Amino acid sequence: MGRTYLDFEQYIAAHPDCSVVEMDVVEGAGGKSSPVLLTLFFRSCCSFMLLFLMESDSRVAVTDVFAFLYTFLGPARYSRLFSVILTDNRTSFRDPSVFERKNGRDSHTLIFYCGPMASWQKGRLEKNNEFICYLLPKGATFSRLTQPRATLPSNHINSTTSASLNGCTPFELALLLLDKKLLDRGS
Secondary structure, three states, X not given: OOOOHHHHHHHHHHOOOOOEEEEEEEEOOOHHHOOEEEEEEEOOOOOEEEEEEEOOOOHHHHHHHHHHHXXXXXXXXXXXXXXXXXXXXXXXXXXXXXXXOEEOOEEOOEEEEOOOOOHHHHHHHHHHHHHHHHHOXXXXXXXXXXXXXXXXXXXXXXXXXXXXXXXXXXXXXXXXHOOHHHHOOOO
C-alpha cells in the first residue's frame, strides 16, 4: 500500500466510515528547534481540534505525543480514533511506525502524506491553524507557553459554532461522537 494523497483518496472511497485525523505543526518565532504546537484535527466526525505543546518539531517530540496517546487511550480506542492520519511529509512525521503502532501483523492506524506544496489537501486543519495565529500571532515565541495555555486556542476553536456543523460547536459534536477519554486527557 502506498502513502500518497491519491492512495488516501482511494482508501477513503473504500472505507468511508473510518476516522480521519489531519495533523500539522504550527511554529512560533523560534522555528522548528524551539517550542511548537502539534495540531490534530478530527475531520471525519466533528471538526474537533487538539493541540500539544512540544519542545521542538522533532521525531522524538512527535513520538512522545503519540506514545502518550496510545498508552492513555489504549490500543482499541487509539485504533478507533486514529484509524487514518493525513499529514505533510515533514521530517518529524516521516516514520510511519510512530503512528501505526503495529499489533502483530495488523496496524492500528494508517498514515498518508499530502503532496508537496499541497497544504489544501488538509485545508480544514490549515484554516484552524490560521485561527491559532489570531491568538498566538506570527512572530510570537512559544517558549513561555505551558500545555494549558497552549490548549486555549483549541478551546476557542472548539467552542465556536459553525454552519457546516448545523449550528453546533465542534465540542458539542465531540461529546457525542468521540470517545470521552480523549476529551478528558487532562492537558
